[in-house]
Amino acid sequence: MLVDNFATPYYAVIFSSVKTPNIEGYAEMAERMWQLAAEQEGFLGADSASDEKSITVSYWQSLEAIKQWRHNVKHAAAQKLGREQWYAQFRLRIAKVEKNYGMG
Amino acid sequence: MLVDNFATPYYAVIFSSVKTPNIEGYAEMAERMWQLAAEQEGFLGADSASDEKSITVSYWQSLEAIKQWRHNVKHAAAQKLGREQWYAQFRLRIAKVEKNYGMG
Numbered sequence: 079m080l081v082d083n084f085a086t087p088y089y090a091v092i093f094s095s096v097k098t099p100n101i102e103g104y105a106e107m108a109e110r111m112w113q114l115a116a117e118q119e120g121f122l123g124a125d126s127a128s129d130e131k132s133i134t135v136s137y138w139q140s141l142e143a144i145k146q147w148r149h150n151v152k153h154a155a156a157q158k159l160g161r162e163q164w165y166a167q168f169r170l171r172i173a174k175v176e177k178n179y180g181m182g
Numbered sequence: 183m184l185v186d187n188f189a190t191p192y193y194a195v196i197f198s199s200v201k202t203p204n205i206e207g208y209a210e211m212a213e214r215m216w217q218l219a220a221e222q223e224g225f226l227g228a229d230s231a232s233d234e235k236s237i238t239v240s241y242w243q244s245l246e247a248i249k250q251w252r253h254n255v256k257h258a259a260a261q262k263l264g265r266e267q268w269y270a271q272f273r274l275r276i277a278k279v280e281k282n283y284g285m286g
Contacts, residue, residue, distance in 0.1 A: 080198050080235065080271050090277050092194060092239055094184050094229050096286070125198050125273075127231040131184065135196055135237060167184050167286030169229075173194050173277035182200070182271030 081123030081137065083178040088122060089138045090175050095160075095168040096131055104164045111156050118147050137175070144172060185227030185241065187282040192226060193242045194279050199264075199272040200235055208268045215260050222251050241279070248276060 097104070115121055115136060120143025124136035138144045147153060160168070201208070219225055219240060224247025228240035242248045251257060264272070 080200060080273050083273055083275070090194070090196060090275065092196065092279075094231075094239070096184060125235055125237060127198075127233050127235045127237040129231050129233065131229060131231045133229060133231040133237045133239060135198070135239070161285060165285065167284070169184050169187055169282065169284035171187070171194065171279045171282040173196075173279040175196075175275045175277040178273060178275040180271070180273035181265060181269065 080125055080180075080182075083180055084122050084137060084175075086175055086177060088175050089141060089144055090171075090173045091136045091138065091144055092171040092173060093134045093136070093168065094131060096166045097164055098166045101164055103159070107156050107159065111153060114150070114152060115147060118150070119143055120146070141172070184229055184284075184286075187284055188226050188241060188279075190279055190281060192279050193245060193248055194275075194277045195240045195242065195248055196275040196277060197238045197240075197272065198235060200270045201268055202270045205268055207263070211260050211263065215257060218254070218256060219251060222254070223247055224250070245276070 112124070115124065120139035122137040122139060124134060126132070126134040216228070219228065224243035226241040226243060228238060230236070230238040
């Protein structure tokens with residue numbers, strides 16, 4: 079099930095990545111971060127899909143909420159491990175959602 | 183390989199979907215649409231990942247370029263098949279990318 083649409087405007091954090099072969103500890107950390115994000119003020123929802131690439135898009139009420147999440151101490155530690163060990167490549171984009179529609 | 187970042191601001195079309203069991207013809211159409219999108223004026227690049235969900239994020243120079251692509255005749259026919267047959271759920275969000283960074 080996909081997360082619903084939200085009242086515009088809101089913000090999307092589009093995180094795309096390609097992992098290294100060394101993904102020890104990754105799945106557990108991803109699960110912990112998913113739960114922690116959901117507890118943050120201003121978090122609206124997120125969807126994720128993975129094959130050779132992974133794309134996670136999380137939705138937030140404001141840029142301030144994204145900033146708080148980015149600087150969350152546990153999240154910052156996870157980001158450091160990601161850069162040093164798990165990600166061969168990543169891109170992070172912060173975007174203001176202006177329109178949304180859907181079905182189902 | 184992920185597409186590179188681009189000079190901000192630019193636009194992202196975040197398309198998330200869950201498919202029906204009836205995906206006959208989907209893969210061929212997706213491939214054709216991927217090629218056709220790449221030929222459009224204002225198209226910058228796209229990344230995609232799929233498991234139970236699919237997320238495709240395409241990047242565009244302007245809202246006008248997105249509008250042209252949305253109304254492309256072949257693309258409109260593909261969208262109709264998607265709504266009628268392939269997608270159990272979808273969400274389409276149009277967002278203005280304000281910041282991007284990355285690694286690798």
